[in-house]
Amino acid sequence: MSDGGGTAGHSLAEAGDGMQDRSQWSKEKLLEELQKKEEENQNLKLQLQQHQNATGSYSPVISSDILNHQLQAIGERPLTCAQVARYSRQLILPEFGPRGQRMLSAASVLIVGCGGLGCPAAVYLAAAGVGRLGLVDYDLVELNNLHRQVLHTEERVGTSKALSIAQSIKALNSEVEVVPYEISFTSSVALEVVKQYEVVLDCTDNVATRYLLNDACVLADRPLVSGSALRFEGQLTVYHHQGGPCFRCIHPKPPPPETVTNCSDGGVLGAVPGVIGCMQALEAIKIITNVGTPLSQKLLLFDGLRGTFLTVKLRGMKSTCEICGEEPSIKQLIDYEQFCGAAATDKDKGVTLLERNERVTVEEYRTLMEANKPHVLIDVRLPVELEICSLPNCINIPLKDIDKAESISLIQKKLSDLGSKSVVCVCRRGNDSQLAVRQLEASLSQPDYQVKDIIGGLTAWAHKIDNSMPVY
Amino acid sequence: MDLLGLCLPYQPGGMTEREVSVTLLFFAGARDLAGVERATVTLTASTTPEQLLAEVVRSFGEITNLRDSLIISLNQEYCEPGQGLELSNGDEIAIIPPISGG
Ligand SMILES: [Zn+2]
Numbered sequence: 420m421s422d423g424g425g426t427a428g429h430s431l432a433e434a435g436d437g438m439q440d441r442s443q444w445s446k447e448k449l450l451e452e453l454q455k456k457e458e459e460n461q462n463l464k465l466q467l468q469q470h471q472n473a474t475g476s477y478s479p480v481i482s483s484d485i486l487n488h489q490l491q492a493i494g495e496r497p498l499t500c501a502q503v504a505r506y507s508r509q510l511i512l513p514e515f516g517p518r519g520q521r522m523l524s525a526a527s528v529l530i531v532g533c534g535g536l537g538c539p540a541a542v543y544l545a546a547a548g549v550g551r552l553g554l555v556d557y558d559l560v561e562l563n564n565l566h567r568q569v570l571h572t573e574e575r576v577g578t579s580k581a582l583s584i585a586q587s588i589k590a591l592n593s594e595v596e597v598v599p600y601e602i603s604f605t606s607s608v609a610l611e612v613v614k615q616y617e618v619v620l621d622c623t624d625n626v627a628t629r630y631l632l633n634d635a636c637v638l639a640d641r642p643l644v645s646g647s648a649l650r651f652e653g654q655l656t657v658y659h660h661q662g663g664p665c666f667r668c669i670h671p672k673p674p675p676p677e678t679v680t681n682c683s684d685g686g687v688l689g690a691v692p693g694v695i696g697c698m699q700a701l702e703a704i705k706i707i708t709n710v711g712t713p714l715s716q717k718l719l720l721f722d723g724l725r726g727t728f729l730t731v732k733l734r735g736m737k738s739t740c741e742i743c744g745e746e747p748s749i750k751q752l753i754d755y756e757q758f759c760g761a762a763a764t765d766k767d768k769g770v771t772l773l774e775r776n777e778r779v780t781v782e783e784y785r786t787l788m789e790a791n792k793p794h795v796l797i798d799v800r801l802p803v804e805l806e807i808c809s810l811p812n813c814i815n816i817p818l819k820d821i822d823k824a825e826s827i828s829l830i831q832k833k834l835s836d837l838g839s840k841s842v843v844c845v846c847r848r849g850n851d852s853q854l855a856v857r858q859l860e861a862s863l864s865q866p867d868y869q870v871k872d873i874i875g876g877l878t879a880w881a882h883k884i885d886n887s888m889p890v891y
Numbered sequence: 892m893d894l895l896g897l898c899l900p901y902q903p904g905g906m907t908e909r910e911v912s913v914t915l916l917f918f919a920g921a922r923d924l925a926g927v928e929r930a931t932v933t934l935t936a937s938t939t940p941e942q943l944l945a946e947v948v949r950s951f952g953e954i955t956n957l958r959d960s961l962i963i964s965l966n967q968e969y970c971e972p973g974q975g976l977e978l979s980n981g982d983e984i985a986i987i988p989p990i991s992g993g
Binding site: 532621622623646647652673674681718729734765 | 916918919920923956957959960962964967968969971985987988989990991992993
């Protein structure tokens, strides 16, 4: 620090000398000197930026003031030859041009969720040359992510998703500053992180985080590019932008948790979030560079099976909205898991519906099987899941059909054929099988039937009894 | 359109509600629960999103649980809760629950 103080003193004296000399200079000479100083200034900023990139680019703790200043400087700076060469194919678009490229290089985008939507969104934003990309995800890469989360690799299974994307992005475009946040995105940190970025992408996988991110974006006054995908369908819209609605204006009440399907249970074809994630990147670029018409106040519905897009015109901002309305009742972030009655994750929530004596462990079931005790085993999964794996001698009645009359009579016939009163239900993880037991108890007329389920389902069977059974 | 209404015979105790044939488009979870992507149904012409939904639930009861979280659109325009709607033959009504997966 003492060194710095000395330098400052020195340059002050120098500046004083310069002032005296310059008072005699011509206008041309002054302009020339100004240009020289400006170039020096730019070079210093560039050097500082490179220094920052080399030393601190992976640190989640960033000083927004310094960064904003630097990025501002980049926005004003003409493109370098390397940049022109790299981005030439988008530079020649009249709507975009060097102006768009400079705006993009100066801009910052936060991607919350580094999964099926976050990967394609990140890759196109980075490739296009966005200045700074924040990546939020506390989760680790799993093998079953790779079919849709295309920036992760086999080698990185078990490592941080945010770091994995950051690594892939750096290899694609080293110019982009990448800031991975390996944190769980909660009410205590959300607003601070959101404020550091100009545009936010909702690439999350659960309802609670969607409300949290919406509220944080309204409070921080940031546009929110919201994408979602499940099975063969996707949805896309831009919230809180140009007088358009926020998520709460459209959905003031969270959906009942039992109506929400996640990718793990519902399935998803990788290319579907791929389509939506790419479009999220496109919307972010449009917003940043002021090109085209953003999907504000419009909801795009993608039907991958039909290959169709439908755009529904939404309402504008709602004056009575609890967060973005005229008299908002929500003035700071709340407890979103409580608000939604569901955890901020797409992981399966274990169901505990049955008592222990209404259930059997996989070990107990093996004993029962080996002793050839007569019983009816009902697999309550979808037929397509039985094509993946199943236990021998089961009958397949999907949960939604379990209390239908023909199902009940089939079970009763099987039982009387075997001369047994014992029914065992099984599913993938031991959740739906509990629901099946309760429904069967109500539907099977004779009270002396014994209906139980297998704790942990086929997943537990694969882990504890039969390692050759696939887990999905 | 109103002429049709006038042609209906007068019924003591109130007017017969005019009915129209419209196409329902089900999306995401509503599609799973309804069991169809689209359906042609007969609905009361003068209605609200809530009343319309109540009529839809009569044929596609399974979507009841989604009721409060649905977006209803008429010919690709969002319908405000409580909004008065005049349906015409051939109108397209979309029933859209939010998707939250990613
Ligand atoms: Zn709102």
